[in-house]
Amino acid sequence: xxxxxxxxxxxxxxWKVLKNAGDxxxxxxxxxxxxxxxxxxxxxxxxxxxxxxxxVEPEDQVEEDQVVAVIxx
Amino acid sequence: MTNDQSVSGRGAFKKILIANRGAIxxxxxxxxxxxxxxxxxxxxxxDAMAPYVANADEAYPLTGLxxxxxxxxxxxxxxxxxxxxxxxxxxxxxxxxxxxxxxxxVIDAGMHFIGPAPAWLDRMxxxxxxxxxxxxxxxxxxxxxxxxxDVDSAREAAQRIGFPLVVKPSGxxxxxxxxxxxxxGDLETALAQAQAVAxxxxxxxxxxLERWIEKPRHIEYQILADEHGNAxxxxxxxxxxxxRHQKLIEExxxxxxxxxxxxxxxxxxxxxxxxxxxxxxxxxxxxxxDGDSGFLEMNTRIQVEHGVTEEVTGIDLVQQQILLSxxxxxxxxxxxxxxxxxxxxxxxxxxxxxxxSTGLLRTFSVPELFGVRVETGYQxxxxxxxxxxxxxxxxxxxxxxxxxxxxxxxxALQAFTIEGVRTNAALxxxxxxAPDFLQGNIDTGMVERLLRQGxxxxxx
Numbered sequence: 001x002x003x004x005x006x007x008x009x010x011x012x013x014x015w016k017v018l019k020n021a022g023d024x025x026x027x028x029x030x031x032x033x034x035x036x037x038x039x040x041x042x043x044x045x046x047x048x049x050x051x052x053x054x055x056v057e058p059e060d061q062v063e064e065d066q067v068v069a070v071i072x073x
Numbered sequence: 074m075t076n077d078q079s080v081s082g083r084g085a086f087k088k089i090l091i092a093n094r095g096a097i098x099x100x101x102x103x104x105x106x107x108x109x110x111x112x113x114x115x116x117x118x119x120d121a122m123a124p125y126v127a128n129a130d131e132a133y134p135l136t137g138l139x140x141x142x143x144x145x146x147x148x149x150x151x152x153x154x155x156x157x158x159x160x161x162x163x164x165x166x167x168x169x170x171x172x173x174x175x176x177x178x179v180i181d182a183g184m185h186f187i188g189p190a191p192a193w194l195d196r197m198x199x200x201x202x203x204x205x206x207x208x209x210x211x212x213x214x215x216x217x218x219x220x221x222x223d224v225d226s227a228r229e230a231a232q233r234i235g236f237p238l239v240v241k242p243s244g245x246x247x248x249x250x251x252x253x254x255x256x257x258g259d260l261e262t263a264l265a266q267a268q269a270v271a272x273x274x275x276x277x278x279x280x281x282l283e284r285w286i287e288k289p290r291h292i293e294y295q296i297l298a299d300e301h302g303n304a305x306x307x308x309x310x311x312x313x314x315x316x317r318h319q320k321l322i323e324e325x326x327x328x329x330x331x332x333x334x335x336x337x338x339x340x341x342x343x344x345x346x347x348x349x350x351x352x353x354x355x356x357x358x359x360x361x362x363d364g365d366s367g368f369l370e371m372n373t374r375i376q377v378e379h380g381v382t383e384e385v386t387g388i389d390l391v392q393q394q395i396l397l398s399x400x401x402x403x404x405x406x407x408x409x410x411x412x413x414x415x416x417x418x419x420x421x422x423x424x425x426x427x428x429x430s431t432g433l434l435r436t437f438s439v440p441e442l443f444g445v446r447v448e449t450g451y452q453x454x455x456x457x458x459x460x461x462x463x464x465x466x467x468x469x470x471x472x473x474x475x476x477x478x479x480x481x482x483x484x485a486l487q488a489f490t491i492e493g494v495r496t497n498a499a500l501x502x503x504x505x506x507a508p509d510f511l512q513g514n515i516d517t518g519m520v521e522r523l524l525r526q527g528x529x530x531x532x533x
Binding site for chain 1: 317421422426428429430431432459460461462463
């Protein structure tokens with residue numbers, strides 16, 4: 001099992017977290033939704049796997065390239 | 074003759090509070106100064122360095138950062154309005170500009186709200202209501218339904234309208250919550266999905282159905298109305314170049330549509346406004362497809378793209394708004410149109426992925442060129458934050474012909490140096506150079522098609 005970081009593409013706020021640690025995800029599935037500049041930005045699983053950890057909570061501020069979740073593939 | 078003389082019998086405001094930020098705040102500060110009326114701006118900590126904050130006569134800080142805690146916070150804005158002894162409030166666009174409750178609070182506090190009467194913000198804010206009202210007055214509309222009450226009535230309406238159709242939220246805008254439905258079998262799911270978005274995003278959670286137009290053009294008409302029962306139109310704007318249902322490029326006149334058809338629609342819009350007693354500025358948005366046209370909605374505020382109309386008519390729409398609110402009348406001579414104007418919106422977002430981009434504007438060098446006007450609320454050294462929309466600047470290029478205006482927009486975009494955030498300039502240039510765009514073959518899907526073509530080019 002390899003761990004893979006999931007990064008935010010934008011600077012903004014966490015709006016909704018849709019997956020929890022332990023959930024299985026398919027490539028492209030939305031793990032959380034961020035909000036930046038009045039736009040909703042989905043954070044998608046980069047590959048099939050299981051969510052190892054979610055590193056942010058709703059309302060948290062995130063920076064571009066910040067690791068917001070880790071998945072095991 | 075200066076433009077402000079085209080509104081006669083005007084009064085004056087002692088001080089105008091601008092309840093907005095960015096390019097429109099800068100634009101209103103300028104109009105106030107030109108009219109000799111003092112302006113008051115509000116700003117959050119990330120906007121403190123914006124050029125209009127220094128240019129306004131007075132500036133007051135807001136406590137929060139996010140829109141709900143700052144530019145949408147009615148209590149804060151009302152107390153600053155009272156503290157500064159303003160006698161009028163200009164809401165700009167977005168934020169509280171179409172909020173009837175805010176407009177009424179301003180009026181109840183003894184000030185003028187620069188815009189239509191609150192009842193108009195209410196009537197037009199409900200899309201089903203606006204559609205019904207306009208249809209009754211003889212404005213063409215595409216087949217559609219009233220508010221959907223249950224699935225059975227939705228099926229009946231859908232049968233009558235035909236497929237494909239679109240489910241729309243009645244209280245919404247900006248394309249949010251819209252669902253295109255191809256078959257009766259998909260209707261129930263689409264209603265549920267649209268309802269979820271409408272409930273989350275809009276105060277009014279109702280839905281309605283409308284015929285779906287493939288590859289339409291977005292054509293809108295600028296209306297000007299005084300408080301004495303008169304209304305006139307200032308021609309049309311073509312706004313079909315959009316991404317995520319939001320406008321990217323606007324121009325006037327609209328290329329490739331029979332002028333007689335455009336004038337007839339614009340005049341009908343103005344006549345309806347006069348008939349109904351509408352006041353101040355308004356824009357009638359319509360969809361146009363193969364000679365057919367249908368009313369979409371009416372915006373009860375100044376639009377982002379007002380500059381293209383100003384350039385082709387020579388009429389200062391922001392000054393007009395202020396003077397009409399102060400009781401001014403419309404000119405007796407109808408305005409004329411000269412040349413061609415095109416606006417491109419420079420956004421802080423990636424030109425291919427469209428992802429928003431924030432950061433410090435290390436370089437922000439605005440081009441100064443013949444036939445080019447730039448509207449912005451930013452300057453070099455300022456922070457572009459994630460809290461507000463991504464509009465950095467509007468470039469409005471004017472020429473004797475469409476070709477000349479487009480050429481000037483291209484040169485201006487190439488001369489505009491922005492460092493510190495990514496911008497959509499490369500996408501705007503692609504559109505301006507696309508053969509379809511140059512020939513006037515425009516529709517609301519063209520940006521998505523261009524982006525799909527671009528996606529096939531491998532990244533370096």
